[in-house]
Amino acid sequence: MRTEGRAKRLPRAVRERQIMDAAVDVFSRLGFHAASMDEISEVAGISKPMLYAYLGSKDELFATCIRREATRMMEAIATGVEPDQEPDVQLWSGLRAFFGFVGENRASWMVLHRQASTQGGPFAVELTDMRGRAVSLVAALLTQSTKAPATKLEAESLAAALVGAGESLADWWLDHPEEPAGVVAARLMNLVWMGFGDLVDGNVWHPPSRR
Amino acid sequence: MRTEGRAKRLPRAVRERQIMDAAVDVFSRLGFHAASMDEISEVAGISKPMLYAYLGSKDELFATCIRREATRMMEAIATGVEPDQEPDVQLWSGLRAFFGFVGENRASWMVLHRQASTQGGPFAVELTDMRGRAVSLVAALLTQSTKAPATKLEAESLAAALVGAGESLADWWLDHPEEPAGVVAARLMNLVWMGFGDLVDGNVWHPPSRR
DNA sequence: GAGTAGTCTTACTCGCGAGTAGGTACCAGG
DNA sequence: CCTGGTACCTACTCGCGAGTAAGACTACTC
16 A cells, blocks of 8 residues: 555655755745745655754745755856857847746746745845846946946946846746747847837847847 | 823724824835734734724735725826826836835835735735736837837837836835935936947937926 | 713634654664 | 664644634713
């Protein structure tokens, strides 16, 4: 009668992965507060004391989730971006990588951004850190490409606005999942590169040919 | 010995206002789940049963808060926008009104957007409704001003992107309160009207003279 | 001043969820 | 076969917070 069901006696490293996956899933579905350690342990196929033994308290577990998912995302973007290209192409590849990641990891994005940004306290720190890395990246892109003598501060704040727009558009996308990633990315690309001023005149930006 | 302290025996309408104010305050400071009805009643200077008698359950109270603050904000924007002007000026006045409201009502914005967007369920409905009104407004602006034969759908999605950018930039602003409202509004205006493509060439948008 | 409608309180119940005590099953090496 | 260590469990404690019961106090009316 126990042919299936409980996989038994796995090494610690494996269990920790399972637990983290379950935690990200539950946190993203229910939110930090509404998520219970009982539910997480159940989804992970494990009992609560194991959870506490391996990952510590609820707060520690959540912080660990944020760190892991933030790292995954930044790596995905770093992999996807194409350096040594024209600024617009770099931005485009970065946006595609970003929305690609969010699209394939909705749970990650939820736990990462939506939840962490509404729980004050120590969690916001992890988020701020990741956002800071993203902003620096965009700011560098702008500084290197600008022809006008823009101050470093101006570039930073514009980068922050763009990153904010990307974050929000990704949030919005969660509520409109029918749109494909490329369309959403292209929309933001056009918005921030061309601006409405050009768009209402019919001038659109498009990627440079095929590859 | 009772010269001050409890204000006594106020009519229902007044109490309801006090309670709503307290609720918005507490919800925005602590978040929906962490906010307790005990704390709200204490801040309102009232006992818990009164709270339940007048505003119903915690969920009902929260939904009522969202509705009230959403209405306040939409009215502020409608008042601030200048119709019968060039599209960019209309957009500019709308953005100024929006960021002006958020700046003077940080608590409202928090309870309205940050909290409501992370609690799933019935609350999201109120938000979606308000966002829908804002999007329609912007979409109309775009449609009326566009020279290219843009589809209604294209305008709608661009409007959604802009509204999303505004929402996110307002969220971001909460974490960077040192910036003045006008600067943030101008930043978004430049971003969405001119685009990075122009900005890196030194072409900026600026309001048409003084008034 | 007796009735009654509305304001307001103290003092509970009760369930849920974080965290734990105190084990049991299984697998090394001796 | 014992000894220890690691994976794993059932079954609790305990506080917090949503929601309520039952009544007290005030004010206004006839």
